Amino acid sequence: MNTDELAAAARKAAESSYSPYSHFRVGAVVVSANGEIFTGANIENAAYPVSSCAEATAINTAVSQGIRKIASVAVACIDADDVEGAYPCGHCRQTMSEFGVEKVIVTAGDGSVVREHTLDELLPHRFSL
Ligand SMILES: [Zn+2]
Structure with a gap:
């Protein structure tokens, strides 16, 4: 999938969001290094800290199925x-x-803008062992 297709898939994934508290539906698509695709949506809980972000849901799904290297993540909030x-x-x-x-x-709420970033741009000087 190209960037625009990944953004569209993230917007589609957001439709499965469980967000009765924020009404902020977010979807994510993970592309593993070997090209497999995994999707996720945010899952809220009445106890807010228990909630899961869409990206975390998608990454956790991929990792739980044996993926250890992820090439890219697309995220969209269709309510932004x-x-x-x-x-x-x-x-x-x-x-x-x-x-x-x-x-x-990262895509705009209406899908009109699609931006690409490296993780270094979004998380410089990050912690690692
Ligand atoms: Zn998050």
Whole structure:
């Protein structure tokens, strides 16, 4: 899938969001280093810290199926009402680092803008062992 196709797939994944509290539907698509595709959506909980971001859901799905190297992650919030879209939180950026993500694709709420970043841009000087 190319960048625009990944962004569209992330927007589609957001439709499966469970977000009754924020009404902020987010979807993510993970592309493993060997080209496998995994999707995820945010899953909220009445106890907010228990919630899971879309990126974390997708990455956890991939890793639980044996993936250890991820090439890229696309994320979309279909309820964001600006062109910035929803950038991954710090927790998700660190999770991306753990599995070697190189490219992060972020889309605007309406899909009109698609941006590509390296993980180094989004999480410089990150922690690693
Ligand atoms: Zn997150």
